[in-house]
Amino acid sequence: xxxxADRVRAGxxxxxxxxxxxxxxxxxxxxxxxxQIFRHTGRAYLIGVTGAPGAGKSTLVDxxxxxxxxxxxxxxxxxxxxxxxxxxxxxxxxxxxxxxHALDSDVFIRSMATRGHLGGLARATSDASLVLDAAxxxxxxxxxxxxxxxxxxxxxxxxxxxVVVVPGMGDEIQALKAGIMEIADIFVVxxxxxxxTDRMIAALESVxxxxxxxxxxxxxxxxxxxATTGDGIDGLIKAVNxxxxxxAAALASRRRERIAARLREIxxxxxxxxxxxxxxxxxxxxxxxxxxxxxxxPYTAAAQILASRRSSTGL
Amino acid sequence: xxxxADRVRAGxxxxxxxxxxxxxxxxxxxxxxxxQIFRHTGRAYLIGVTGAPGAGKSTLVDxxxxxxxxxxxxxxxxxxxxxxxxxxxxxxxxxxxxxxHALDSDVFIRSMATRGHLGGLARATSDASLVLDAAxxxxxxxxxxxxxxxxxxxxxxxxxxxVVVVPGMGDEIQALKAGIMEIADIFVVxxxxxxxTDRMIAALESVxxxxxxxxxxxxxxxxxxxATTGDGIDGLIKAVNxxxxxxAAALASRRRERIAARLREIxxxxxxxxxxxxxxxxxxxxxxxxxxxxxxxPYTAAAQILASRRSSTGL
Numbered sequence: 001x002x003x004x005a006d007r008v009r010a011g012x013x014x015x016x017x018x019x020x021x022x023x024x025x026x027x028x029x030x031x032x033x034x035x036q037i038f039r040h041t042g043r044a045y046l047i048g049v050t051g052a053p054g055a056g057k058s059t060l061v062d063x064x065x066x067x068x069x070x071x072x073x074x075x076x077x078x079x080x081x082x083x084x085x086x087x088x089x090x091x092x093x094x095x096x097x098x099x100x101h102a103l104d105s106d107v108f109i110r111s112m113a114t115r116g117h118l119g120g121l122a123r124a125t126s127d128a129s130l131v132l133d134a135a136x137x138x139x140x141x142x143x144x145x146x147x148x149x150x151x152x153x154x155x156x157x158x159x160x161x162x163v164v165v166v167p168g169m170g171d172e173i174q175a176l177k178a179g180i181m182e183i184a185d186i187f188v189v190x191x192x193x194x195x196x197t198d199r200m201i202a203a204l205e206s207v208x209x210x211x212x213x214x215x216x217x218x219x220x221x222x223x224x225x226x227a228t229t230g231d232g233i234d235g236l237i238k239a240v241n242x243x244x245x246x247x248a249a250a251l252a253s254r255r256r257e258r259i260a261a262r263l264r265e266i267x268x269x270x271x272x273x274x275x276x277x278x279x280x281x282x283x284x285x286x287x288x289x290x291x292x293x294x295x296x297x298p299y300t301a302a303a304q305i306l307a308s309r310r311s312s313t314g315l
Numbered sequence: 316x317x318x319x320a321d322r323v324r325a326g327x328x329x330x331x332x333x334x335x336x337x338x339x340x341x342x343x344x345x346x347x348x349x350x351q352i353f354r355h356t357g358r359a360y361l362i363g364v365t366g367a368p369g370a371g372k373s374t375l376v377d378x379x380x381x382x383x384x385x386x387x388x389x390x391x392x393x394x395x396x397x398x399x400x401x402x403x404x405x406x407x408x409x410x411x412x413x414x415x416h417a418l419d420s421d422v423f424i425r426s427m428a429t430r431g432h433l434g435g436l437a438r439a440t441s442d443a444s445l446v447l448d449a450a451x452x453x454x455x456x457x458x459x460x461x462x463x464x465x466x467x468x469x470x471x472x473x474x475x476x477x478v479v480v481v482p483g484m485g486d487e488i489q490a491l492k493a494g495i496m497e498i499a500d501i502f503v504v505x506x507x508x509x510x511x512t513d514r515m516i517a518a519l520e521s522v523x524x525x526x527x528x529x530x531x532x533x534x535x536x537x538x539x540x541x542a543t544t545g546d547g548i549d550g551l552i553k554a555v556n557x558x559x560x561x562x563a564a565a566l567a568s569r570r571r572e573r574i575a576a577r578l579r580e581i582x583x584x585x586x587x588x589x590x591x592x593x594x595x596x597x598x599x600x601x602x603x604x605x606x607x608x609x610x611x612x613p614y615t616a617a618a619q620i621l622a623s624r625r626s627s628t629g630l
Contacts, residue, residue, distance in 0.1 A: 256607040298581055
């Protein structure tokens with residue numbers, strides 16, 4: 001694992017791919033790997049890109065990668081999208097997407113499946129972004145479909161969140177309001193050559209108008225892009241850089257919050273594993289059965305489990 | 316609290332309202348109340364109704380209540396909807412909605428705010444439904460806007476989930492797929508007098524066609540309603556009853572899973588409170604600072620916290 005960590009730090013694509021596979025499939029191995037590389041992280045800038053299926057996120061991200069490469073920055077991409085054409089398998093997806101950057105060893109693109117992650121998808125993407133960070137990528141882009149809490153959690157692990165919408169999704173703005181809207185640092189109206197772009201921007205403006213922004217506050221800009229032609233991508237990069245400069249002072253506390261949340265998750269996992277390990281086989285199930293039968297309420301059940309654990313361990 | 320529990324069990328509307336307020340505002344009091352009433356619960360059938368804002372859920376639920384009352388069943392409603400016209404305040408909302416059933420003491424309707432619930436909205440709605448259950452309501456309807464994970468969690472606490480859509484939301488079906496779609500036991504196309512109803516049904520059918528259903532499996536029916544006129548409500552009630560009969564055998568295990576998840580939540584809350592209580596003031600923050608500074612990785616930090624806790628308590 002130590003050798004793998006060294007190879008990751010040297011930026012070897014095969015080592016990076018192997019490291020992310022370990023993170024996806026082996027929680028214990030993943031934890032050990034993160035322990036090895038963690039102190040070499042914190043240098044990459046994490047960009048989250050989210051939006052509904054069909055918003056053109058993948059094409060937009062590919063354009064972003066191309067534009068960032070022009071300035072010499074190295075880039076890693078983690079794409080999480082259950083409805084993407086790549087969902088057939090990460091390998092196929094990576095191959096399709098890598099074509100545009102196939103000869104560029106400073107770009108690493110990885111698709112991640114949305115199901116079956118032990119410890120959760122948000123954990124897996126967060127740890128995968130640490131791998132790309134330790135591998136020396138200047139920018140790590142996390143691309144995800146904006147639907148469930150899982151995806152919102154993923155975007156929350158980023159330093160900046162870009163929400164991509166397309167014209168004709170006016171009805172969805174209402175729905176977005178409650179979830180994704182509040183995490184957006186930048187809005188992008190993609191496919192802005194289509195009819196309905198102005199209406200879409202007006203709808204977004206009306207939602208933003210509900211917020212009160214102080215003089216020092218960042219007001220999310222609404223940008224137009226057409227990813228297929230590349231129109232507006234330079235403006236998007238500029239907006240990202242503006243946000244990065246604006247939020248430089250707040251970045252440390254944003255990251256600290258993430259780390260606190262992550263630490264809590266690990267503690268909860270270990271505490272619950274400990275509770276389970278200290279109970280006789282089947283005992284937890286027996287308690288659940290008694291609660292299901294209404295013989296015991298869940299609060300009393302929890303208190304009994306914790307009390308028996310204490311007495312059995314001498315507390 | 317014991318007296319309040321008795322009055323809840325007697326079905327007194329004021330006691331029910333007070334009990335739900337305690338659940339919303341006072342975690343410790345709420346836990347005590349649940350301890351008192353829990354063994355009198357498990358009789359009500361829980362119906363979850365979710366859908367995007369503007370789908371007409373509130374009108375649909377009011378119609379459902381009217382129809383259920385015709386058969387003599389008593390009904391409780393918990394409405395969670397950040398974008399509903401009632402969001403200005405639960406009291407106003409309750410008053411507006413109660414008008415239709417104002418003279419009917421066997422109907423209890425309560426709006427719940429989406430923010431600021433200590434312990435989470437899903438916990439609050441779940442405990443509130445236990446209050447209505449203990450109060451003797453035959454049917455408890457939980458109405459929520461289908462957007463984030465919070466709402467999905469709420470619907471998962473129900474015995475049956477009804478997903479409400481309206482014509483013209485075709486673009487959203489794709490987005491719904493990843494989240495709400497998989498929890499639907501019944502689809503309702505409301506406002507089915509509008510253009511686009513057939514297209515909407517075809518879109519839903521095409522999504523259902525992706526699933527494989529065995530002979531014994533429940534295949535979610537797609538129903539047409541027009542809540543404003545009442546069209547299709549009787550068919551919806553029939554479908555609910557069909558599902559209830561079909562899933563009678565599976566209901567116990569569905570509820571058992573919910574109880575296991577709930578027990579886990581309570582355990583996690585208490586374990587984390589215990590960790591915090593046993594650390595010196597500011598010690599947890601100091602650890603987070605060290606991780607944020609990359610002096611320590613989160614896995615090692617978690618191990619150290621748990622180890623120091625053990626040694627300080629003689630374990």
